[in-house]
Amino acid sequence: MELLRVDSISKSFGGVEAVKEFSMVQADAEITAIIGPNGAGKTTTFNLVSGVQSVDRGYVTFLGADITRMPPHRIQALGVSRTFQNIRLFDGLSVLDNVKISDASRLGYNMFDELLSSPRVRRREKEIQERAVAQLAFLGLDRYAGDKPSSLSYGLRRRLELARALMPEPKLLLLDEPAAGLNASEIRELMDTIQQIQLEKKISVIIVEHHMELVMNLCSTIHVMDFGRKIAAGTPREVRADAKVLEAYLGDMEEVC
Amino acid sequence: MAFYTAVLETTLLFSIFVLSVYMLSGLTGLFSLGHGAFITIGAYTVGLGTTRFGLPIWFCVILSVVVGLFAGLVIGLPTLKLRRDYFLLVTFMFGEMVRALLLWTAQLTGGAMGLAGIPYAAELPVIGVSTIVILVFVANLKKTAFGRTCIAIRDDELAAQAMGVNVYWHKVKVFLLSAAIASYGGGLLALNMTFIEPNLFNWLESAKLIVIIFVGGINSVTGSLFTAILYYSFGEVFRFAHVWRDVILGVLVILVIVFRSQGLFGAWELSLTWISSLFRKIRPAKSGG
Numbered sequence: 001m002e003l004l005r006v007d008s009i010s011k012s013f014g015g016v017e018a019v020k021e022f023s024m025v026q027a028d029a030e031i032t033a034i035i036g037p038n039g040a041g042k043t044t045t046f047n048l049v050s051g052v053q054s055v056d057r058g059y060v061t062f063l064g065a066d067i068t069r070m071p072p073h074r075i076q077a078l079g080v081s082r083t084f085q086n087i088r089l090f091d092g093l094s095v096l097d098n099v100k101i102s103d104a105s106r107l108g109y110n111m112f113d114e115l116l117s118s119p120r121v122r123r124r125e126k127e128i129q130e131r132a133v134a135q136l137a138f139l140g141l142d143r144y145a146g147d148k149p150s151s152l153s154y155g156l157r158r159r160l161e162l163a164r165a166l167m168p169e170p171k172l173l174l175l176d177e178p179a180a181g182l183n184a185s186e187i188r189e190l191m192d193t194i195q196q197i198q199l200e201k202k203i204s205v206i207i208v209e210h211h212m213e214l215v216m217n218l219c220s221t222i223h224v225m226d227f228g229r230k231i232a233a234g235t236p237r238e239v240r241a242d243a244k245v246l247e248a249y250l251g252d253m254e255e256v257c
Numbered sequence: 258m259a260f261y262t263a264v265l266e267t268t269l270l271f272s273i274f275v276l277s278v279y280m281l282s283g284l285t286g287l288f289s290l291g292h293g294a295f296i297t298i299g300a301y302t303v304g305l306g307t308t309r310f311g312l313p314i315w316f317c318v319i320l321s322v323v324v325g326l327f328a329g330l331v332i333g334l335p336t337l338k339l340r341r342d343y344f345l346l347v348t349f350m351f352g353e354m355v356r357a358l359l360l361w362t363a364q365l366t367g368g369a370m371g372l373a374g375i376p377y378a379a380e381l382p383v384i385g386v387s388t389i390v391i392l393v394f395v396a397n398l399k400k401t402a403f404g405r406t407c408i409a410i411r412d413d414e415l416a417a418q419a420m421g422v423n424v425y426w427h428k429v430k431v432f433l434l435s436a437a438i439a440s441y442g443g444g445l446l447a448l449n450m451t452f453i454e455p456n457l458f459n460w461l462e463s464a465k466l467i468v469i470i471f472v473g474g475i476n477s478v479t480g481s482l483f484t485a486i487l488y489y490s491f492g493e494v495f496r497f498a499h500v501w502r503d504v505i506l507g508v509l510v511i512l513v514i515v516f517r518s519q520g521l522f523g524a525w526e527l528s529l530t531w532i533s534s535l536f537r538k539i540r541p542a543k544s545g546g
Contacts, residue, residue: 050419076421088416092408092476100402101409102420125402168421 001028003172003204004080009048009058009068011041018044020228021058026172026206031198033207033215036225037248042208043085045225046174050082051075062172076102081170083161085177085208089149095160096145099132102167132167139163139193155186159193166197172204173197179211187214194218216240224248264493266381268486269388270446274458275485276388276395276478277438278466283475284404285431286411288345288467291332291352293458295325295436298355299443300453304372305365307448314378318444325440326433333432338425352460359455371454379448387445391438396478396526407431411475468506472513474520479527 004026011019019041026032034042047053049060051072060068067075081102090098136142139159149157158178165173175194179187191214197203209215215222216236224232224239226248232239239245274296281287299321306317336347359366366372398404406427409417418424447453469488473480492502513521 052415052419071423072418073421073423076419082419084416084419088413090409090412090416092412093405097405097408101405101417101422128402164420 002026003028003063004049004206005059005061006045006049007059007061009045009060010056011044011048011053012056017228019048022225022228022230023058024223024230024233026204028171029198029202029204030220031194031205031207031218032221032223033209033219034223034225035209035212035215036231039227040225041228042225043176044228046082046176046206046208049075050080050174076168076170079168079171080174081165081168081172082174083158083165083176083178085180087154087157087161089157089160089164091148091150093149094145095141095147095149095152096129096132096136098149098160099135099164099167100128102164103128103131135163135167138166155182158182158190162193166201166203169201170203172206175205175207175209177209178207179209179214187211190214191218262381264490266379266384266449267493268489269381269384270442270449271489272388272482272485273391273442273445274439275466275469275481276391277435277442278463279470279478279481280395280398280407280431280438281435282467283470283478283481284399284407284411285428286475287337287341287428287432289348289432289435290345290460290463291348291350291355292435292439292466293460293463294348294352294355295328295439296443296446296458297359297453297455298328299325299440300447300457301359301366301372301443302440303444303447304375304453307376308372308374309365314376314448318441318448321440321444322437325436325443328440329433329436333429333436337428337432349460352463356455356459366455369455371452373452375447375451375453377448377451379445384445384449387441391442392478392482399478403430408476465506468510470520472506472509472521474522474524476524477520477522477526479525480520480522484521 002025004024006022006024008021008023009019010017010021022041022045024032024034034045036042044053048055051067051070051074055068058068059066062075062078062080065078067078067080090101093101133142133145136145139162141156141160141163144152144156149160152160158181162175162178178194179190182190194205194207195218198205207215207219219236221233222236222239223230224242224245231244231248232242234242274292277295278289278292281289281292302321302324303314303317306312306320307314312320332348332351336344339347360368363369406417406422409420409422410424410427414424443458446457469484470481473482473484488502488506491505492499517523
């Protein structure tokens with residue numbers, strides 16, 4: 001089933017066209033990747049899909065609904081969740097509360113319910129608590145529930161971002177360079193986790209990543225961007241053999257192969 | 258005794274203001290230099306209502322909250338979409354505007370001469386209970402999903418948005434709550450001082466409220482309240498050192514920012530569990546001795 005459709009979206013900053021007529025279709029429970037050299041427009045594409053930046057031209061539809069001009073919190077509420085390339089956690093909140101926060105759109109009660117601490121609120125808070133703890137356990141972070149994110153190691157903070165993105169039980173997960181800065185064994189763990197997310201939680205995943213081993217092993221389809229444009233798309237095998245891709249990555253040949 | 262009662266009343270009133278700003282600046286990271294305007298609005302609503310229109314006091318207090326909320330909507334709706342620095346500038350101008358408006362409508366408000374003859378109705382019990390209720394409210398709010406969301410917005414607005422938080426709407430709610438508490442406190446202030454004037458609470462006083470929160474610790478209601486009580490009672494108790502109050506605060510601000518940027522209290526909160534654990538620690542020692 002078609003989940004996300006990106007229809008020739010464009011975005012410029014001043015005179016620079018960061019994304020030019022980029023299109024892609026993402027199906028249910030598949031893992032795809034967007035790769036490309038630095039500055040190719042991959043993160044901007046994520047920002048456009050998640051609503052963090054506004055689309056200049058083109059359309060984005062999610063589950064048939066037009067989300068092109070929707071504010072980010074509403075896109076998240078529909079089931080699109082994401083992580084950030086440069087980890088963006090809430091340092092003033094505990095590890096557990098960082099995970100709890102991303103359920104905001106589905107809270108289902110307001111401040112006055114909270115102040116009266118009605119049974120509905122207590123039930124819901126208990127449920128959020130349980131799910132947040134489960135999410136932390138899924139990523140092996142339950143030991144750190146009460147700590148501040150700033151006290152965690154880099155790899156653990158990346159995992160916490162993932163836990164936070166999974167908390168709202170999204171249908172589509174956008175991972176922006178999830179392997180950046182991780183060591184080899186952490187990357188293997190990450191690959192297992194992403195596979196679990198797809199197979200067990202039935203979540204569709206789009207990965208922006210430079211780490212080719214991860215991309216080639218996990219993804220069914222790879223979209224290659226260069227200078228804001230999509231220059232190729234296909235299975236890992238097809239992309240590896242594409243002349244344009246090889247040209248874009250000239251000098252990084254080993255990385256692609 | 259009457260003197261110390263008066264000091265306590267003033268200190269508690271100012272603690273209410275600090276608590277109202279705590280939600281806005283401490284929890285949500287929004288800085289308003291015009292918060293004194295809400296206090297002034299509350300005070301003048303009560304002052305004018307009781308002296309000029311002969312309305313019942315309880316009604317005037319409710320009215321002060323309503324007027325404060327309305328002013329909060331008028332200022333908050335258009336400005337909370339702006340970047341934080343612009344928000345600060347707009348609230349600053351709002352404060353000055355309210356002051357100018359009160360001077361300009363002298364026939365009604367008494368202008369620079371002030372407004373006298375407000376009934377003395379807010380005595381220690383009323384102020385004390387109000388402070389406690391507001392304290393419990395703010396402290397509880399911090400622990401709920403509402404408070405979590407505030408802190409998330411303070412730490413990283415963009416990430417909060419991407420995590421499903423309607424940042425603008427949440428800011429509006431916090432701003433309105435804060436404005437309502439400030440106006441209520443302003444109403445009590447008028448009923449306590451019985452004389453008010455347009456310079457009652459200028460932008461410097463508004464700025465001090467924010468400074469106090471930073472000295473106490475933005476993550477600690479206890480810290481903000483402690484610092485507020487210390488600062489506002491100090492000047493009254495040590496009258497001879499009154500002028501030194503701001504010097505000491507100034508030095509304290511520099512020391513805290515350099516050596517303890519998380520504020521005096523960090524994220525520590527006084528809680529019932531902490532008190533009871535303290536008693537548990539003391540008791541075995543006593544029975545042992």
